Amino acid sequence: MVSSAIRNYGTTHQCDSCSHSVCKDLNEKLRTTQLVVTFSGNRPVISLRPPPERVNFTCGIRWPIECEVISDIIHHIEWDPPKPEPFYQSTGYERTPMPVGEERGKVVFCIDHATKHPYFTYSRIGGSREPIKRATFYDVNETDLILEFESRFESGNLQKAVQVGARDYELTLRTDMYTTKHTQWFYFRVRNMKAGVTYRFTIINLMKSSSLYLQGMKPLLYSERDAEENGVGWQRAGSNIKYYRNCSQDSNNDTITFYSLSWTLQFPYDSDTCYLAHCYPYTYSRLQRYLSHITSNPAVKSYCKVRVLCQSLAGNAVYVITIMPQDSGRMDKTKKAVVVTARVHPGESNASWMMEGFLGFLLGDSADAQLLRDTFIFKVVPMLNPDGVVVGNYRCSLAGSDLNRKYRTLLRDSFPSVWHTRNMVEKLMAERDVVLYCDFHGHSRKNNVFMYGCSNKVDASLTLHERVFPLMMSKNASNKFSFNTCKFRVQKSKEGTGRIAMWRLGIKNSYTMEATFGGSTLGDRRGTHFTTQDLKSMGFHLCDTLLDYCDPDPIKVRDEGNIKSYAILLDTSGSDSSDSDGLPLHLLDQPKNAHTEVNRLL
Incomplete structure (x- = not known):
């Protein structure tokens, strides 16, 4: 009887807790979970499985297997400044420091940039299976405090920090994964600072010839202590802001022109935990928390799926x-x-x-x-x-x-x-x-x-x-x-x-x-x-x-x-064009005679 009913529907079914031997046989041949069979007496009742009422937002985030991810949970409060924050007014005397490099400087932070594969292969929750490697390279007992950098958290992308002066640091951003380009966004953490001391940060591998930093934009600063004690969140900070061309470098016989963003900054507290960013971070985790919040409201749930x-x-x-x-x-x-x-x-x-x-x-x-x-x-x-x-x-x-x-x-x-x-x-x-x-x-x-x-x-x-x-x-x-x-x-x-x-x-x-x-x-x-x-x-x-x-x-x-x-x-034209709009990288690794067919699909 069940088999006849199934044939009439043209497919098999899933019976979640069924003692009927015929159902067990059918489950072995299961092709879909779209249909659910229940019984009223000995008569099968077939219905469509309803969609899940809620999406599971508690699943862990999946990272490429190459990524090291620290266990720290990053949280930033929301805060609106009491008054609009003005653009930076250039004095005309801002410095344009040229790259010094690790040969003449001191590497104080470095994470692996080279990936295990030239293209994405697979992922897992939490990223790399290997223990977190040491990324800070200085003696914590040094009397002259050195800033402690970190970026191995969600949306972070600092690759290297080199100390080139007592309070000067050259920063290198990680390019977009599996590319050698697209450095503009930055987001990283700093610790071990002294309040009232002027530090200089210079990002040396930006790739856009123009930027809003040329029009008065300031970087963003977030102080955990300021957030805890005063309820102050992200705020614009920095002086002596300069955006400029710094050098050209040959890569695979191609000339790449880099640009620098340099600025000075004083931190508000000693030994604080601070973050610096290009724009207000908004992570995937935050989106999940927001969606979980709105779907937990019964009134919203009635019209929002x-x-x-x-x-x-x-x-x-x-x-x-x-x-x-x-x-x-x-x-x-x-x-x-x-x-x-x-x-x-x-x-x-x-x-x-x-x-x-x-x-x-x-x-x-x-x-x-x-x-x-x-x-x-x-x-x-x-x-x-x-x-x-x-x-x-x-x-x-x-x-x-x-x-x-x-x-x-x-x-x-x-x-x-x-x-x-x-x-x-x-x-x-x-x-x-x-x-x-x-x-x-x-x-x-x-x-x-x-x-x-x-x-x-x-x-x-x-x-x-x-x-x-x-x-x-x-x-x-x-x-x-x-x-x-x-x-x-x-x-x-x-x-x-x-x-x-x-x-x-x-x-x-x-x-x-x-x-x-x-x-x-x-x-x-x-x-x-x-x-x-x-x-x-x-x-x-x-x-x-x-x-x-x-x-x-x-x-x-x-x-x-x-x-x-x-x-x-x-x-005039619209938004910036991208030069990363070709084949996915794993297909570029195929023999050349396969490219014509794949390009047709694109």
């Missing part, structure tokens, strides 16, 4: 959040959808702060949040590149490639998060209209927040359509969002980006929203750095603008001429 979209290359979960009222919207094909993603580039942590602000507004109990949830179905992928975030990469995944050039790929196993995101959007568009796609990013060369969009040159009636939403954003966040900086182009080199790929699928409002690492040059915030609260507020403003866009206020979008006045801005 967190699921695993796919597994990353290392096996970390890529989460997708679906927001819509329970038992409504799915069958209503007239309800439109909104897709929002973030953190495809792991070093752009400001994107995650915007995402948290976006979710915080959308999952709130305000009337506007309720209206948005009633109006749209939201699909949100908060962290597209968890592996890169975990290991402290700036731009790439563990495939050694820029995922934001892979949205047209057929290589699902090499670039799972972007493949599954595109696939999800295609399925969503088969059911309903997607009114907006927005991918959150960070920008290293421009201040303010702005958008990159696409431009329709075929249909003249749509020429200005894509400019409306960014213009409305500029009205809602006039002291942070710059419409003048927005660009609308479809470039051949960017065809693999999420923005253009989604526009090609038919989403007219397809954008990259770029938030500066620095701050604002607008209104009453002119010349001041962004805080985490400022970044979160941009997520709020996206929600607010979405409401306005659905019911436009004529005061905010006065006339078409208001948009046409910005037409001269269309002749």
Whole structure:
């Protein structure tokens, strides 16, 4: 009887606790766990297995097997400065120290940069199986205190520190794993300092010719003692800030030009534990804690479902959040959808702060949040590149490639998060209209927040359509969002980006929203750095603008001429191109005659 029922369904089943011998036989031939068989008397009842109600956020983080990971749990409090923090004002007398090197200096911290393999092979929870190697190289009893460095924690990426003076240190950043490039993000720990003493730090292997440090941006400092005693978190710090070209170096017969960031700093306390960073860190662990928190709220749980979209290359979960009222919207094909993603580039942590602000507004109990949830179905992928975030990469995944050039790929196993995101959007568009796609990013060369969009040159009636939403954003966040900086182009080199790929699928409002690492040059915030609260507020403003866009206020979008006045801005390109957008590294190791077929798949 059971066999007949199974044949009628065309598959086998899983019976979790069944004494029926026929079920045991069927379980041996199990092909799926989608069907569950229970019994009412002797009659089998077959049903679909329901999806899990909650995602397990307690699973350990998976690291490449090469990575040494210390056991310290890093936690930073949130804090907003009482007053906006001003940009650094250059004096014109800042030093430009040239690299000294370990031959004339003293290596005080060094971790292995060379990986066991030229490309990612496998991962495990906690990284390397081997004991943690010593990375500090000085006698702790030395009378002249030497700073103690560490970066073998989540999102850390300092490779080497060389003492080149009594209080001067040359720092080398680890490049993105399985590449020799992409050094811009930094995040590391310092101990064993003296308060009131001026230290100099010089990062010697940056690769971008320009930076917001040339426009007054300051690095970030976090003091654990200040956090514990005064509730003070990340704050801008540093003087004598200089960004400059330092040297060129030959590598494999190629000339690489390096740039330095040099600054001086005084720590607030003796023997403190401090952290220095390029931008406010936002780790994969923090995302897991945030998602666990929102899904533990019964009210939020009724309209917000967190699921695993796919597994990353290392096996970390890529989460997708679906927001819509329970038992409504799915069958209503007239309800439109909104897709929002973030953190495809792991070093752009400001994107995650915007995402948290976006979710915080959308999952709130305000009337506007309720209206948005009633109006749209939201699909949100908060962290597209968890592996890169975990290991402290700036731009790439563990495939050694820029995922934001892979949205047209057929290589699902090499670039799972972007493949599954595109696939999800295609399925969503088969059911309903997607009114907006927005991918959150960070920008290293421009201040303010702005958008990159696409431009329709075929249909003249749509020429200005894509400019409306960014213009409305500029009205809602006039002291942070710059419409003048927005660009609308479809470039051949960017065809693999999420923005253009989604526009090609038919989403007219397809954008990259770029938030500066620095701050604002607008209104009453002119010349001041962004805080985490400022970044979160941009997520709020996206929600607010979405409401306005659905019911436009004529005061905010006065006339078409208001948009046409910005037409001269269309002749420049969008975000930085990446030169890590080719094959995944493990495929580059294949024989040359295999490349043609793989390139076809790309």
